[in-house]
Amino acid sequence: MTNQNQTPASKMPEVETVPTAWQRFKDTHIWNSFIKDRVAQISLTIFMGYVIMALFAPVIAPFDPYDPTQMDIMNSELPPSWDEEMGEEQFWLGTDAQGRDLWSTILYGTRISLTIGICAVLLQATIGIIVGLIAGYRGGRVDSILMRFADVQLSFSTMMVAIVVLAIFQASFGTELYQDLAMVMLILVIGIAEWPQYARTIRASVLAEKKKEYIDAARVMGLGQIRIMFRHILPNTLSPILVISTVQVANAIISEASLSFLGLGMPVSQPSLGSLISSGFEYIFSGAWWITVIPGVVLVVLVLVMNLLGDWLRDVLNPKLYKG
Amino acid sequence: MTDQNTMKTTETDQIQVSESLVQIRGLYKKFNISGDFLDQLKFKGGKIVREQEFVHAINGVDLDIKKGEALCVVGESGCGKSTVARTVMGLLTPSAGTISYRGERIDDLDDKQLLSYRKKMQMIFQNPYASLNPRMTIAQTLEEPVTVHNPDWTARQVRDKVHEAMFSVGIDPSWGERFAHEFSGGQRQRISIARALAVDPEFIVADEPISALDVSIQAQVLNLLMDAQEKRNLTYLFITHDLSVVEHFGTRVAVMYLGSLCELAATKTLFAKPRHPYTQALMSAIPRLEDDRPQHIKLQGEVPTPVNLPSGCVFHGRCPYANERCKQEIPQLITTDEGGQVACHGVAEGRI
Amino acid sequence: MPLLEVRNLEVSFGLRSGDVKALRNVNFTLDRGERLGLVGESGAGKSVLGFSILNLISKPGRISDGQILFEGKDLADMSPEELRNIRGNRISMIFQDPMMTLNPVLTIGQQMVECLQAHRNISNENARTIAVQKLQQVQIPSPETRIDQYPHELSGGMRQRVVIAIGLLMDPDIIIADEPTTALDVTIQAEIMELMVELCERNNVALILITHDLGVVSQVTQKAIVMYAGRIIEQGPTREIINDAQHPYTQGLMNALPQMAIPGQRLNQIRGSMPSLQKIPTGCAFNPRCDYLRDACTKQLPGYTVSGNCKVACHMVAELKQAEQAPHEA
Secondary structure, eight states: OOOSOOOHHHHOTTOOSOOOHHHHHHHSHHHHHHHHOHHHHHHHHHHHHHHHHHHTHHHHOSSOTTOGGGOOGGGTTOOOTTOTTTOOTTOTTOBOTTOOBHHHHHHHHHHHHHHHHHHHHHHHHHHHHHHHHHHHHHOHHHHHHHHHHHHHHHHSOHHHHHHHHHHHHHHHHHHHHHHHHHHHHHHHHHHHHTHHHHHHHHHHHHHHHHTSHHHHHHHHHTOOHHHIIIIIIGGGGHHHHHHHHHHHHHHHHHHHHHHHHTTSSSOTTSOOHHHHHHHHHTTGGGTOTHHHHHHHHHHHHHHHHHHHHHHHHHHHHOTTTOOO | OHHHHHHHHHHHHHSOOOSEEEEEEEEEEEEEOSOSHHHHEEEETTEEEEOOOEEEEEEEEEEEEETTOEEEEEOOTTSSHHHHHHHHTTSSOOSEEEEEETTEEOTTOOHHHHHHHHHHEEEEOSOTTTSSOTTSBHHHHHHHHHHHHOTTOOHHHHHHHHHHHHHHTTOOGGGGGSBGGGSOHHHHHHHHHHHHHTTOOSEEEEESTTTTSOHHHHHHHHHHHHHHHHHHTOEEEEEESOHHHHHHHOSEEEEEETTEEEEEEEHHHHHHOOOSHHHHHHHHTSOOSSSOOOOOOOOOSOOOOSSSOOSSSTTTTTOTTOOHHHHHSOOOOEEOTTSOEEOOHHHHHTOO | OOSEEEEEEEEEEEETTEEEEEEEEEEEEEOTTOEEEEEOOTTSSHHHHHHHHTTOOOTTEEEEEEEEEETTEEGGGSOHHHHHHHBTTTEEEEOSSHHHHSOTTSOHHHHHHHHHHHHSOOOHHHHHHHHHHHHHHTTOSSHHHHTTSOGGGSOHHHHHHHHHHHHHTTOOSEEEEESTTTTSOHHHHHHHHHHHHHHHHHHTOEEEEEESOHHHHHHHOSEEEEEETTEEEEEEEHHHHHHSOOSHHHHHHHHTSGGGSOTTSOOOOOOSOOOOGGGOOSSSTTGGGOTTOOHHHHHSOOOOEEETTEEEOOTTHHHHHHHHHHHHHO
């Protein structure tokens, strides 16, 4: 036979051509469980719908809720357009107390809520990942100090920290300045209050990855600690990061809504979903239920969908349940 | 038979085994297993005392690894053989003792100072399923050490070097775009070897590189390691529990038991005439294909825990020849008539 | 009538990509007190065979053809009640990892007593006496105190002894041991193997030893089966196979052992690796790795040729035998 030309390829014939990234993705466990899981498909579709709503709010919205010239106090508290007695064709979800189109306001509110949620989680993740990586990789005293710090942070509830910080800020710098900086403040407060969630999860998976031989191999190669942490360990801890991120974004949106509801969040001139719910609350007994209920439903569906996605991801990425 | 013997002697003559590449002197390694400071505090006799417990993994090991040889370290699980390998590679810092490479101390260097040694010393790991980063392609895995050690090389030079390393272990360079999980255990182990060879090392520590592989694949990988040794004039520190591999592969053998060296000899000498009672027991336990193997030597009891080491010779509790002296005095390595070294009072006194 | 007879067994796994046959056309018999070795590399199907004898194949696997006759009765026809009576009682199984058998939160005694009471109507005291007796049989020192310990308090070797004692509890007719010593050190392995041979001989128990280690098979068993890619490729008396292997794969496997080579020389390696079950080559599954390749090997599944007391699945057996004898004559 052609034994003399022992090229490596002829020795191991079972590996064929290199698959493309898309073929590889189609072979993955994630894709396979996604095409089987109806709940995940619906959740992702709805979530993408929200993202599109948020991204293209200025295009979709018939009115600009931030433009006072488009508001007419005469139009205030109009019910949704399907109410034949009072509803008007141009405001299909009705209007709020200032006469703003509710649909447009919800679109912009979703945009604000999602922005705050995602940015706050990015901040949490950045702090948490750095702290978790260092604590897990260095171990020893560094680990103890950083983790005790995280424990202290965790022992204050997010809401308590947020309320205290935001209330002090509002009181000392005045409502004017506060309204200008509300979004940044919310992101900072929610971001800083919840980083230990990430730090703990990352640390746990770093401890597991650190024991594997490829980390020893990287050390033997002479790679620096920072490179090992970010190039070798971090990519292998992405699964748990992804799982908690979905849940954390949902949590951050809820926190923002709660703070806005308590009057510590977004100002009425730039309402998020939370402040919209809050502003409608005063009118709920005068019959204007839609100002509160419709943004409420929008918020609940968003959070529910994110949690369902998170659950699905957790099941898919859990190595204990993984059978492949 | 005579044919074989003459062949072997000429072979050993060719390898000049004189110059030490790596020197291990008085190596101790203990691991603290008593946890945090708070866990160490115990309440005893009305007082709070701080108590620490240690696993004594290595207890005073002296070894010279000579240029061009394959020094095999054998022993059962928990004997400290892997700890020796990891300490030599600087993955662990010794509790006491020194490690020198070509006469320069390397155990007290920091990461930066070690970098130039990392190029010369490489390691191959036991588990081919854990030793490759699952999120990196094969090409990325192999290119990384080359770029780290040759920062001024162009991308093309790096790629050529990697291709050369891949060819030398029999893997196709076109597989570079794939991830580790797409390969079988034997192929992954080849990739690990390629990673070690890519920086042109002169010394390789192999920590049980074939024990996770199937028999037919073991032979492939062992042959590959021998080819590499011949072509590149490599020196190996080969850690294994399998004595039949040692007989085939090793130039010299070091037998370890409970963190101490019991016997050190040229492979042929050791297999022809094992002196230490533990070596004898270990060798009699190899499952042989032949029908007429001698009855295996049964040891009494079990390996003691390395937390509370036995006094005297660590093997005395299980040794059929142990006497009072063995229980009290730690035996030192002595040179035997055959040229090997044994740490045993029985051999020293001529009892065994 | 043999104690156990496996006829034409086929086990399939239903995967996304279609049915995969993990075992094909497996035939063998086992007599009372006989020790049989199942040898093969990972993926050869030796563990699947062990599990299918107890009808323990879990989904998506199933026995898709053939029969497993225990004392002449097909296991497939048995009620779950009868099957339970056979599992653990008449046929017991020992795994590679003792912790698969031992429950970490129960003492050894509790587990042994529970096991005894599941199969027999017996008082606590009697069960404990039997348990101590079995622990004594597997040479565990001071069994009366050991019996009240938890599995984690024992060393690996001791745990495997306890598992063997549990396997022996019901005085079974067959013990299936799946790589029982792979996780243990060589000295312990030798002791445990010796113990198993002794116990099997004393109690007239048949043993099916699943292992990848030809040395162990050679030391322990009387009959051996070599498997490759889900098929038996050679079976016969152990000594005959070890001393005079017929199939090129068996020969290759043996020659690949370091103890068969001249020290310092290259080992005789088999090139390539075992095919995955989804991609078994047509014809003889071993053909891409075989040195004696002929046209027939890639086209036709080789049947079994009888050679001496062995059965070999290879087209080339006769030719190889001739070639082997020729140089001796010359």
